[in-house]
Structure formats: C-alpha cells, structure tokens
Amino acid sequence: MPDIPKYDGMTDPQEHVTSYTRAIKGNDIEEDEIESVLLKKFRETLSKGALTWYDHLPEHSITSFEILADAFIKAHAGDKKVQSRKADILRITQRDDELLREFVNRFQRERMELPPVMEEWAAQAFTKGLNPRSSTASFKLKENLLEYEAVTWADVHNRYESKIQDTFDVLRKYNMKLNPEKCAFGVQSGKFLGFMVSNRGIEINSDKIKTIEDIEVVNNVKAVQTEQKDSSSKPIHLEVIE
Structure with missing residues (x-):
C-alpha cells in the first residue's frame, strides 16, 4: 500500500480521490485487480469523520469504486468551506493594548459577522485569541480556560463574568469602595500616590523629577559665578573635578 495522507476533512475530497487513484495505479498492480484494490484500500486512507x-455506508450500496468516489466527494464537498470558517474565527486575536472587556465585545461582534460555526469552535477560538500579555485579567482567564476547557460560548462568557465578580468579592471582603468616575479596569499602567504602577512594578513618575533632570551641570568656578549673576538662572549642580 503506497503512503497516502489520510483524509480528515481539511483538504479537497476530489484531490484526495485523484491522489489515491494515481497512487494505486502506479503500484505495479495488474489491470484487472485495480478496481478491487481501489475498493478495499480506500478505507485505510480515511480518518475522523470521513472514517465514520x-x-x-448502507450495506451493498457500493458496487464500484466510481460509485464510492462519487458518494465520498458529494458527502464531503462542504468540509473545505467549514474548515475555512474555522480558520476565519481563529484569526480574531486580542491586541497588546486591548482591554479584556474590549476584546470580549469585539470577539462577539466579529463572530456574528462571520458564517456560523460550532459553539465548541467559538470557545476554542476565543481561548486561543486571548493575549496574556495584555493584562493580568486576560492572563488569568486564559489560564482558567486552558486548565478547564470550555465547550460553549456561554461557558466562556460565564467564566469571564466570574473573574470580574472575584474582584468585587475581594473589595467587599476588605470593605473597599470604588469611585466609578476614577475607576479603569484592565489597564496596564497608571499613576498611584505619585508613582507609576504597572506590570513591571512601581516606578518613579518622570513628571515629578523633571526639575531635577533639567538641572544644568557645571564643572568650574567661573561658570558658577556667571550663573549666580543671572537672577533668573536655573538650579545648578557643581561637579568637582579632581
């Protein structure tokens, strides 16, 4: 039996039949045996749904390879289109600067604009499209979806909402209240108590030290005297040179 890739619904059924026929006929088989071999070996080239x-097939419904090939092509003519639909929804991915809430809304919107696919595929596409670099919320949700696979979009959305609920539960536990006008969820960085806080940690706010950074460095006494005569001079720093 020649080495023929198994058909799994991802390729053109017509091309599979053509490749299979060509391989069998080029395998030094007697002319009167070709039909029999084509019928007997075709099952070995199928997998997944095609094998099922x-x-x-109804018993005694196939009496020649021509009938088998025709039935196979008609039954799987839509496979390639279906796989194309799956590829389209898998292209929806979260950007680095996109909040989790924004991605959830965009995924639902773009999904509705595409031809319908199975719920399981939508769940898989969303999980794959989540970008753990975009925010801690996205990272945790993707971690959860990978550990416990979701099979429906409703399941995905419920877990997304539960992650938000977890945040509010923590706030209630410690009796913390939020000002809606000052809240921003899922942002990657922001100012807090005069510092810049991000996923990299706590950093100095450059606006607060701008005056220090702008201090002009002088390295001789004459320059210091010149600066002192200028009543509008900026703060200066004397660099001692040994």
Missing part, C-alpha cells in the same frame, strides 16, 4: 461516514 465510510463505516456507516
């Missing part, structure tokens, strides 16, 4: 389809 073959095993459920």
